[in-house]
Every structure is written in structure tokens, then in C-alpha cells.
Amino acid sequence: MLLADVNETFWFPPKASTFAQETDSFFMAIMWISTFFFVLIVGVMLYFMTQYRRRPGYRGDSRALHNNALEITWTVIPTIIVIWIFARGVYGYMDMVRPPAETIDINVTARKWDWSFQYPNGAISDTLHVPVNKAVRLRMRSVDVLHSFFVPAFRAKTDLVPGRVTTMWFEPIQEGIYDLFCTEYCGDQHSEMIKRQGVFVTSYDEYEQWLAEAAKPPTHPVAHGYWLYARRGCKSCHSVEPDRRIVGPSFAKSYGESLTTSTGESVVFDENYIRESILNPQAKAREGYQNASQMPSYQGQLTEDELMAITAFLQAMKQDDFISVVADEDGLTKEDAISLGFGDEEDSAETAEAGAQEETAEGDGTRPESEEASGEATSPDAEQDQ
Amino acid sequence: MSAVPADSARAQQEERENFLVFSKGFLSWALTLDHKRIGLMYLIGVMSAFFLAGILALLIRLELMTPTNTYMNNQTYNQIFTLHGAIMVFLFIIPSVPAALGNFLVPIMLGAKDVAFPRLNLCSFYLWVSGAIFFLAAMFYTGLDTGWTFYTPYSTTTQGPVVAATLGVFILGFSSIFTGLNFIVTINTMRPPGMSWFKMPLFLWATYATSIIQVLATPVLGITVLLLAAERLMHIGIFDPEYNGDPVTYQHFFWFYSHPAVYIMILPGMGIISELMSVHSHKSIFGYRFIAYSSIAIALFGFLVWGHHMFTSGMADVTTIIFSALTFTVSIPSAIKVFNWLATMYKGTVQLNTPMLYALSFIFLFTIGGLTGLWLGALSTDRVLHDTYFVVAHFHYVMVGGTLVGFLGGVFHWWPKMTGKMFSELWGKVSCALVFIGFNLTFLPQFVLGSRGMPRRYAQYVPEFQELHVISSIGAFILGIGLFVALGVVIHSLMRGRKAPPNPWGGATLEWQCSSPPPYYNFATPPRVNDPYDYTPLEYRDAERGWEYVHPPTTDTPATEPEPART
Numbered sequence: 001m002l003l004a005d006v007n008e009t010f011w012f013p014p015k016a017s018t019f020a021q022e023t024d025s026f027f028m029a030i031m032w033i034s035t036f037f038f039v040l041i042v043g044v045m046l047y048f049m050t051q052y053r054r055r056p057g058y059r060g061d062s063r064a065l066h067n068n069a070l071e072i073t074w075t076v077i078p079t080i081i082v083i084w085i086f087a088r089g090v091y092g093y094m095d096m097v098r099p100p101a102e103t104i105d106i107n108v109t110a111r112k113w114d115w116s117f118q119y120p121n122g123a124i125s126d127t128l129h130v131p132v133n134k135a136v137r138l139r140m141r142s143v144d145v146l147h148s149f150f151v152p153a154f155r156a157k158t159d160l161v162p163g164r165v166t167t168m169w170f171e172p173i174q175e176g177i178y179d180l181f182c183t184e185y186c187g188d189q190h191s192e193m194i195k196r197q198g199v200f201v202t203s204y205d206e207y208e209q210w211l212a213e214a215a216k217p218p219t220h221p222v223a224h225g226y227w228l229y230a231r232r233g234c235k236s237c238h239s240v241e242p243d244r245r246i247v248g249p250s251f252a253k254s255y256g257e258s259l260t261t262s263t264g265e266s267v268v269f270d271e272n273y274i275r276e277s278i279l280n281p282q283a284k285a286r287e288g289y290q291n292a293s294q295m296p297s298y299q300g301q302l303t304e305d306e307l308m309a310i311t312a313f314l315q316a317m318k319q320d321d322f323i324s325v326v327a328d329e330d331g332l333t334k335e336d337a338i339s340l341g342f343g344d345e346e347d348s349a350e351t352a353e354a355g356a357q358e359e360t361a362e363g364d365g366t367r368p369e370s371e372e373a374s375g376e377a378t379s380p381d382a383e384q385d386q
Numbered sequence: 387m388s389a390v391p392a393d394s395a396r397a398q399q400e401e402r403e404n405f406l407v408f409s410k411g412f413l414s415w416a417l418t419l420d421h422k423r424i425g426l427m428y429l430i431g432v433m434s435a436f437f438l439a440g441i442l443a444l445l446i447r448l449e450l451m452t453p454t455n456t457y458m459n460n461q462t463y464n465q466i467f468t469l470h471g472a473i474m475v476f477l478f479i480i481p482s483v484p485a486a487l488g489n490f491l492v493p494i495m496l497g498a499k500d501v502a503f504p505r506l507n508l509c510s511f512y513l514w515v516s517g518a519i520f521f522l523a524a525m526f527y528t529g530l531d532t533g534w535t536f537y538t539p540y541s542t543t544t545q546g547p548v549v550a551a552t553l554g555v556f557i558l559g560f561s562s563i564f565t566g567l568n569f570i571v572t573i574n575t576m577r578p579p580g581m582s583w584f585k586m587p588l589f590l591w592a593t594y595a596t597s598i599i600q601v602l603a604t605p606v607l608g609i610t611v612l613l614l615a616a617e618r619l620m621h622i623g624i625f626d627p628e629y630n631g632d633p634v635t636y637q638h639f640f641w642f643y644s645h646p647a648v649y650i651m652i653l654p655g656m657g658i659i660s661e662l663m664s665v666h667s668h669k670s671i672f673g674y675r676f677i678a679y680s681s682i683a684i685a686l687f688g689f690l691v692w693g694h695h696m697f698t699s700g701m702a703d704v705t706t707i708i709f710s711a712l713t714f715t716v717s718i719p720s721a722i723k724v725f726n727w728l729a730t731m732y733k734g735t736v737q738l739n740t741p742m743l744y745a746l747s748f749i750f751l752f753t754i755g756g757l758t759g760l761w762l763g764a765l766s767t768d769r770v771l772h773d774t775y776f777v778v779a780h781f782h783y784v785m786v787g788g789t790l791v792g793f794l795g796g797v798f799h800w801w802p803k804m805t806g807k808m809f810s811e812l813w814g815k816v817s818c819a820l821v822f823i824g825f826n827l828t829f830l831p832q833f834v835l836g837s838r839g840m841p842r843r844y845a846q847y848v849p850e851f852q853e854l855h856v857i858s859s860i861g862a863f864i865l866g867i868g869l870f871v872a873l874g875v876v877i878h879s880l881m882r883g884r885k886a887p888p889n890p891w892g893g894a895t896l897e898w899q900c901s902s903p904p905p906y907y908n909f910a911t912p913p914r915v916n917d918p919y920d921y922t923p924l925e926y927r928d929a930e931r932g933w934e935y936v937h938p939p940t941t942d943t944p945a946t947e948p949e950p951a952r953t
Binding site for chain 1: 460461464531533537539540543544627628630631632633634667668669670672673674676698699700703706707710711714717718721722724725726728729731732733734735736737738746749750753754757758760761763764765766767768769770772773774834837838839841842843844845846847848
């Protein structure tokens with residue numbers, strides 16, 4: 001964490017990827033060129049302003065002036081300079097759009113207003129974990145509107161365009177925790193579509209360990225439901241505190257209640273209502289929420305087991321003690337779950353470790369076979385280069 | 387002395403025939419075909435729009451004093467920055483110089499009585515008014531939150547009044563096309579004998595170049611917003627991926643207009659600066675042909691660079707590189723202009739009055755705006771800076787530091803001509819100083835914010851950016867005060883201003899040959915066409931008489947008898 005601040009300067013965030021050195025020194029090179037011309041222009045302007053100002057006893061010369069040599073000079077010199085700037089910009093850009101042959105591929109899904117990352121071992125998380133000194137390639141899609149992935153410390157940014165798959169790559173060079181911002185305006189919570197301290201660059205071993213842990217959801221349905229709630233984008237719009245509205249309705253104290261839809265119909269918030277609201281969110285929008293930004297459908301993105309787990313979690317959200325635990329700062333931790341009786345008792349330290357080792361053996365840090373095929377399908381450019 | 391009654395008789399006639407008071411009553415203004423009255427009405431209109439959008443800017447800066455929501459929630463913030471951007475772009479900057487000052491000046495600079503199509507001109511004004519009402523009503527009624535760019539698919543799915551707002555833009559587009567068309571025809575056909583293309587004032591060259599863009603590019607905007615409305619209403623499937631459309635197509639369509647529109651905004655400002663630098667340096671403009679050609683070059687190159695708004699959108703690599711190369715070509719003509727303006731001062735007699743100080747501020751600020759474009763045209767740095775505050779600062783340096791400051795310089799320069807009243811030099815200079823300081827304080831910190839990674843259009847932000855945001859907000863309020871002082875100066879001038887002589891600054895373009903304010907017919911006799919930047923025959927008399935010709939300027943037209951003025 002402290003490491004992240006080491007390279008922070010007046011102009012730049014930490015230099016945490018291989019792009020940073022080139023982009024920053026290029027930035028400063030343009031800065032010096034610009035400073036030179038700015039000082040020249042403003043210096044000449046100030047000199048002329050004082051030297052030739054109207055004053056008693058001074059008479060200027062108002063004859064027409066014209067000098068082709070001068071015109072050519074101040075056309076040609078800037079032209080040469082901008083050609084150099086253009087060329088160096090292309091040089092840096094080619095590096096940014098040409099990933100190396102060996103990359104760790106992570107699938108990124110953006111939705112209003114959260115990010116979701118799917119790792120090579122299938123783990124899904126709402127934070128980005130990458131190992132240091134390994135090239136990472138992101139295969140990105142958006143399910144609703146335009147978003148843009150920007151990690152300032154990596155000097156890397158690419159838009160996510162619905163209906164297309166965009167890719168980007170970077171290679172972190174410094175362990176630390178960084179911020180991720182959405183930089184394409186996407187509506188109400190655009191400025192909260194950030195991962196504050198949500199990009200983790202760790203050693204390869206730590207990364208593998210985290211990956212193994214992240215691939216294992218809790219087995220107890222309630223804990224599993226919360227786990228999904230925190231990772232799959234629910235929590236950016238639905239709060240767990242009673243009556244606190246972020247965008248959609250709060251999840252607290254909803255289960256079993258009867259409510260009115262925007263069409264005036266009366267429905268009970270039960271298993272089937274929950275299921276329908278996840279798979280076809282606009283079918284029975286709640287009254288008062290018809291003007292809220294529309295929730296995208298999760299059809300095909302959650303399994304039946306996961307839907308059941310979310311239902312169990314929502315059911316548990318009736319209880320005050322559960323709400324108070326979930327709504328506190330660190331959410332539902334493993335200890336909280338155990339103390340409330342939702343924990344996985346059998347989830348001992350050995351099994352976790354064994355799982356981690358198993359994952360290490362499997363995922364060798366390069367693109368797994370199954371990912372290879374889809375990589376070809378989605379980004380022929382990247383493949384060409386290999 | 388016999389001269390005195392003759393003088394006073396002439397003064398009385400001027401008083402009676404000046405365009406402001408020649409005919410009275412609401413309808414004499416509402417149905418006027420006089421380009422000067424239409425120009426003044428535009429001036430009031432665009433200044434009201436600017437006032438409104440300026441207040442919104444201050445609300446935004448106030449909210450951004452703290453990292454979290456202070457007094458606005460996210461939705462309100464999004465609506466306010468959308469309103470600010472949309473009003474500034476469509477209702478203020480685009481019509482500011484061409485429609486307001488251009489309408490007043492183009493015919494007079496040509497020594498003509500009016501534009502080629504006076505009725506079209508009035509029609510254009512009413513289109514602007516109705517477009518503005520439509521647009522504002524739509525946005526204030528339910529709140530548009532798409533940003534002024536209307537990017538799909540957000541704009542096709544959000545709940546705001548997108549269709550109504552796009553129709554407002556459509557109507558405003560026609561106003562802009564009519565104005566451009568009118569000026570092209572006027573400048574082509576109504577130049578007086580002796581005024582060849584290269585004897586035209588540079589303001590006219592800039593207006594001509596702007597008009598070409600207005601006529602060629604604005605229809606594309608019209609089509610784009612119509613398609614957007616059709617997509618929203620009928621799901622025609624061109625922009626919305628849900629119906630097999632592509633959002634990047636929308637961006638191409640939109641920027642195909644909106645990048646040339648940037649030059650609709652800045653070229654007339656450059657035209658003003660060319661006039662101001664020459665007149666207030668009392669010296670012929672340096673490199674006339676280069677400035678004239680560079681206006682046309684900017685207009686043409688400006689059509690080819692729209693892709694630089696989309697370097698991160700996922701365009702093909704080759705396309706991206708070509709757009710980067712083209713983008714740099716447009717920087718050269720702008721640099722040529724700056725160097726020529728500077729050379730104009732060389733060995734001149736520089737009068738540091740209010741319009742000139744605004745012009746010099748323009749050069750300072752526009753230079754920063756132009757140079758920071760280098761980072762954004764270069765691909766690798768743009769990948770980092772795109773959609774951050776660096777971009778916000780860059781385009782405000784060009785649009786506000788350039789166009790607005792140029793516009794204010796132009797308003798002060800031609801104010802005595804338009805109203806016949808002089809303004810307070812002291813307070814004019816104070817306004818310029820406050821605007822200059824406030825502006826830099828607002829936007830310089832934003833470059834640093836951007837390079838540190840602060841994204842645009844954020845209602846809330848991470849706390850380490852707060853310090854720079856606070857400095858920026860303080861700057862914005864100083865800038866606001868400066869603009870209020872400027873408003874105070876012109877209002878005071880209207881009420882208490884000393885009578886302006888026909889030529890208070892010593893300008894050699896034709897508008898300075900008629901009285902201030904001009905009579906409704908502009909010129910009783912065809913004015914003498916001379917070199918617009920030859921100041922040798924002009925001499926300063928006194929504050930009351932201003933500058934006068936010591937001997938008649940050389941003329942290419944035979945002296946003719948004045949035609950009797952007809953009403």
C-alpha cells in the first residue's frame with residue numbers, strides 16, 4: 001500500500017505499468033516543447049507590448065510588413081516538431097494496442113454501475129487482482145451503455161462499447177493498490193462506478209492464492225447469496241439498509257411484503273417475484289421506480305443455484321440482526337456468517353489451502369485452452385501479432 | 387462661425403436617423419429587416435444564454451468544492467452539466483460571434499446597406515429564438531441528463547426529454563445554416579467595387595470560412611439528431627446495439643459535425659483578434675494572405691479530424707493513426723495566425739486599451755489551449771488523458787479563453803459603433819484583468835487534475851483531488867465577478883456613456899467611416915474603399931472627434947453623387 005505512493009509526482013499518479021515510463025517521459029517532452037513556445041510567444045508579446053506602446057514622443061511605423069522567409073520559418077519548424085510528436089505518439093500507441101503472446105486473460109463486464117471481472121479459473125469478482133510483471137489482457141464488454149476502463153496508475157484506458165468486444169492489455173510493474181475509474185459518462189452513478197483501492201497488484205503467488213479463494217463460493221445459501229450480491233453488481237444499486245435508496249429499492253425487509261407495481265398491480269415479494277425481477281427486471285417494476293435507470297437482465301448470467309442463493313439471502317434480510325451485520329462497514333464477513341449460523345463449518349484452513357494448490361497446478365498463468373478459442377473469435381488483431 | 391450650425395444640423399440628422407431610434411415601437415424591432423437590429427437582438431439573446439449557462443457553471447464549481455454530494459445529488463449534477471454544456475455550445479458559442487457581431491459587421495464592413503437576404507436573416511433569428519425556447523423548455527421541464535453529446539445508447543435509453551431536445555438542436559441548426567448561407571452570398575456578391583478578395587478585412591475572411599463550415603457541416607448534425615430521435619421512438623437500429631445498431635457509428639456522425647463546429651466557434655474569434663491586433667497596434671496586419679489562407683485551411687482540415695474524439699472508442703488502429711496525423715495538420719494554420727498577430731505589433735504603436743487587452747489575453751490563453759492540444763493529438767498521451775479534466779481544461783482554454791475572450795474583446799471594440807456610447811476604460815481593464823486571472827486560476831489546476839487521472843463528468847470524486855478542485859472553484863468565482871464587471875461596464879456605458887465619435891480607435895475598415903451608431907441606411911454615399919489596414923492617412927483629433935482622415939484615402943471608385951436616402 002505504501003509502495004503505491006512512492007512514484008507519485010506533481011503531474012502523475014504512481015508509475016505502475018510498463019506504459020508509464022514512456023507515456024510520462026513523452027508527456028514531459030511535449031511539456032518542454034510547449035513551455036519553450038509558450039515562453040517565446042508570451043515573451044515576445046510582453047516585449048512588444050512595452051517596447052511599442054503608445055507614449056508621448058514615440059512614433060511607430062505603420063507600414064505594411066510582410067516577410068516570406070519568416071512565414072516559411074514559422075510554418076516549417078512547427079511542422080517538423082508536430083511530425084515528431086505524432087511519430088512518438090504512434091510508437092507508444094502501438095505498444096498499447098499490441099499485447100504480447102503470453103497474457104493472462106480476464107473478462108470484464110461493465111454495467112450501470114459496477115465492474116465485474118471473470119478470471120481464467122472461472123472466479124468472478126468485483127475487484128481486479130493481477131500479478132506483478134505479467135502481461136494481462138482484458139476482454140471487455142458492456143451490457144448497457146458506454147463505459148470506459150481507466151486505471152491512471154497503469155496509464156491504460158479503453159472504452160467498453162455495448163454490442164462490441166474491446167480489448168486492452170497492460171503489464172503491472174509495481175505491487176500496490178490502485179484506483180479504477182469509469183471515464184465514459186454512463187448516467188446517475190457514473191462517478192461512483194469506480195473501484196477505490198480496488199485494483200490489486202500482488203506477487204504471482206498471492207494472486208494465485210486469491211484466485212483459488214475467489215473461485216470458491218460459500219456453501220451456505222445465505223452466505224452464498226451475500227457473496228453474489230457483493231460481486232455480481234447488485235450492491236451498486238440496491239442497499240442493504242432499510243429505506244436507503246441508491247438507484248433501485250433496498251433489499252432490507254422486502255421479503256414476504258406485498259407491494260404495488262408501477263402498473264398498480266399488487267404482488268408479493270416472494271421466490272417467484274425475486275426470480276422474475278432478476279431475469280426480467282422490467283416485468284413488474286415497483287411503484288416509484290419506473291423512472292429509475294433500468295436494470296439489465298441477468299438471464300443466462302446466473303445459474304439456478306445462484307438464483308436460489310440470492311433468494312435465501314433476501315429472505316434472511318428480514319431479520320434485524322442480520323441486516324445490522326450486513327449493513328456495517330465490512331459487510332458480511334466469514335466470522336459474521338459463522339456467528340449467525342450461516343457459515344460453512346466445514347470450511348477449514350486445510351481445504352482452502354488444498355484448493356489453492358490445486359488451482360496453482362492448473363492455472364499456469366497463461367491463457368488456458370478454453371479461453372484461447374474465444375480469444376481468437378473476439379480479437380483477431382491480437383492473435384495476428386503473436 | 388458658419389460651421390457650427392452646419393455641424394449641429396448634421397448631428398441632429400445623425401441623431402434622428404441612427405438605426406437605434408429611427409423607428410420606434412416593439413414591432414419596429416420584432417419585424418425589422420435591419421441587420422444591425424437583428425445583430426443587437428442576437429447579442430442580447432446570446433448574452434442571456436451565456437448568463438444562464440454561466441450561472442450553471444458556478445453551481446457546478448460550487449458542488450465540486452467537496453468530494454461528496456454537497457447540495458446536489460448525482461442526478462441533479464448530471465442534468466446541470468448537461469444544461470451548461472448544451473446551452474453554452476448550441477445557444478451561446480456557435481451563434482455568438484457570427485450571428486451577433488457578424489450580423490452587425492458583415493454588411494457595414496462591405497459598405498453595403500444590408501445582408502443579401504434580409505428576410506432570411508430575420509427568419510434565422512426567430513428560428514434561433516424558437517429553437518432556444520424549445521430546447522430550454524425541454525431541458526428544464528424534465529431534465530436532460532445525456533451530456534451535450536447525446537452519446538448512444540445512453541441517450542436512447544434514459545428517461546430524459548431527448549427527443550424534444552434533439553428537435554431543439556435541429557431547429558437551431560437551421561438558424562445556423564441560414565446565417566452561414568446569407569453571409570456566403572453577401573460576401574460573394576456584395577463586395578463594393580475595389581474590394582477584391584484580398585482587400586477584404588480579415589474578419590470577413592474568418593466569417594466566410596465559418597459560413598462554409600456552417601453550411602456544409604450543420605446538415606449532418608440535423609440528420610444525426612433526427613436519426614437519434616428515430617432510434618429512440620422507432621428503434622430503427624442504427625445506433626442502439628439492442629436493435630443491431632452501433633454506438634460508435636453515432637460518435638462518427640456526431641463528431642463529423644461537432645468537430646468542424648469547434649471551428650465555427652473559434653474562427654470568428656480569430657477574425658476579431660486579427661482586426662483588434664491591427665487597429666490597436668495602429669499597424670498594418672502582418673502576413674495578411676497567410677492569415678486569410680489559414681482561415682480557409684482550418685475550415686477544410688477541420689472536416690477531417692473528427693476521429694480524434696474517439697481514440698479510445700475501439701476504432702481500428704490504422705484509422706486511429708490517420709486521424710492523429712490529420713489532427714496535427716490543423717495545428718499549423720493556428721500557429722501561423724498566432725505568429726502573425728505577434729508580428730503585427732512589431733514597431734507598431736500599441737494602445738493598451740480594453741479591447742486590446744482582451745486581444746492580448748486571447749493570444750495568451752489560446753496559445754495554452756492550442757499547445758495542450760499537442761498532448762491530446764498524440765496517441766499515447768491521449769489514451770491516458772482522454773475524458774479526464776485535462777480535456778476539460780484544454781477545450782475551455784480554446785472555447786472560453788479563445789472564443790469568449792475574443793467575443794468580449796470584439797464587443798468592447800465595436801460597442802461604440804453599435805451603441806454610439808463610449809465605456810469606462812478603467813473598469814473595462816479591471817474586467818479584463820479579473821477575467822484573465824479568474825480564468826487561469828479555474829482551468830490551470832484542471833490540467834494537473836487530468837494528468838493525475840481525474841475523470842470528467844464526476845459528481846463525486848476521490849478526496850486527493852479536492853485541493854485542486856477548490857482552487858479551480860475559487861478561480862471560477864473570480865471569473866464570474868470579472869464577467870459581472872464587464873456587464874456593469876456596458877450597462878453603465880448605455881446609461882452614462884460619453885458620445886462616441888465615428889472612429890474612436892483609428893480603424894481603417896469601412897464600418898468606422900459611418901457615424902456611431904450608424905444610420906439605418908449605413909452609408910449615405912458609397913464609402914471609399916481603401917486598404918483595410920492602412921493607417922497612414924488617419925490622425926487622432928480629440929476625444930470628441932476621434933480619428934479622422936487627414937486627406938481622403940486613395941480610392942478605386944469614382945466619386946459619385948449621394949443617392950437620396952430612402953425609407
